[in-house]
Amino acid sequence: MDLLTQVVREAPVPLWVIDSQGLVSLANKAAIRFLGYKAEDDVVGGPSHDLLHCRRPDGTPYPKHECPIVGSGGTAPASEWFVTRAGDARPVQWTTRSIGPGLGTLLSFSPRPRTQKQIVRELRSRGPAPRTPAVQVRAELRESLCRTIASRFTDPEFTTAELAAAAHLSVRSVQALFAEAGTSPAAEIRRVRLEHARTLLAQGHAVQAACLASGFLDPGTFGRAFRQRFGCAPSQVPASLARN
Template sequence: MAPLTHFPTRPAADQAADWRLLADVVSEAPVPLWVIGPEGSVEVANRAAVTFLGYRNDLDLVGGPSHELLHRNRLDGTSYPPDECPIICAQGLEHRGQEWFVTRAGDPRPVHWSTRRLNDTGATVLSFTPTASDAVRHRAEARLRDSAPASAPLRSRAVLRDGLYAIIHERFADPLFTVADLAAEVHVSVRSLQALFADVGRSPAAELRRVRLEFAHSLLERGHGVQTACQRSGFLDAGSFGRAFRRRFGYPPSQVRPPEAGS
């Protein structure tokens, strides 16, 4: 039997160069990358992660507690124990989910995250990207910057509320989506959610219903039937849809007509 081919070990200088290249690639990767050590501390935070979270450089993060740096508290201000965090509790090689991270300035940011356990070291690689709701957050922040200065707590609540509106717009067509689901998605209680909307004189249930009804109205104006508008806007039955529609617009859905051409 022919002997196995022997590949000589690369010189130490070349290996060191390879590690420097790998470190540079991780540092400059466009996706935020974050390495959590076996004890829960941050071992690596690349430039994209540092920028996303609003820190000056990785020295502000490396060595610190990962969970506390990402989301020390829940969005309603209550304590967020590490043993309830899905990132900390993820077991196995690979997991993914959605969370809200909080920047150094205290602004909540919705993210999709994924983790992969590095078996040899016990460390975990975390990557995360903004959700579609983050575009709404950027627009909200721009409006807030252009308006009269607000206190930090009020500003954070306004940004969070914009993120909640984005989730409503993403999920209203699901008839099983409720205010309780909205609260669970951002890890706050229904009462805290109600308090956030009470700031602007509304309720989360009323806002969810408003979005559904306005979408249904737009479908009817485009010539869709009442049953189609009911189903596609997230109502479970035509009876409750008709009653809610009449209360909102003052007439039944059957009276909506497409606008005349040229009007």
């Protein structure tokens, strides 16, 4: 075996040579693996069209005379479906090139890149990814921290450090747990306080009372945080809810 033949057989790109009769005269290892065969002897000498795609992805026959590959001689990259030995249909992108009079056609192919829509559709069809034990444990720990916040947020002295101490964790560990959910412990404490204050205001409580009852000590800080979250001043809550 000469060096060039060996290089072709070991090339990472699937390569497939079709002779003038439409038979396979050479197939490298990458092409053989892609199509699910074990050895070169499984395909060499066989009809190229039947080995690549004797049927369409929907199971209907694919007549040889409709195949754009056999006899093409040379073409720009195009898309097709190849069918593996096991019967799996795989989308590919292929190109051909004539390798000289009487020598046949060189076919090279590779898996067709999936579009963003195809990837999203595939992920949705699989359903939610199962949680690994480690992910499950961290999610449950984060939920436990949220329950602690819900029971202690009215205490103005309750901070991220207090939350971490209650869970026997470091502040950094607690911050990392909330970061996995796209937030922070301080932001979650503030969110719960503001939600509670909004409920009190909607029930007719005075702004000062709602501020203090929700764990805020400074009315100015409370007002700015409330306006940033809800888009209105605390004093506007009852009228705003009435319009809604």
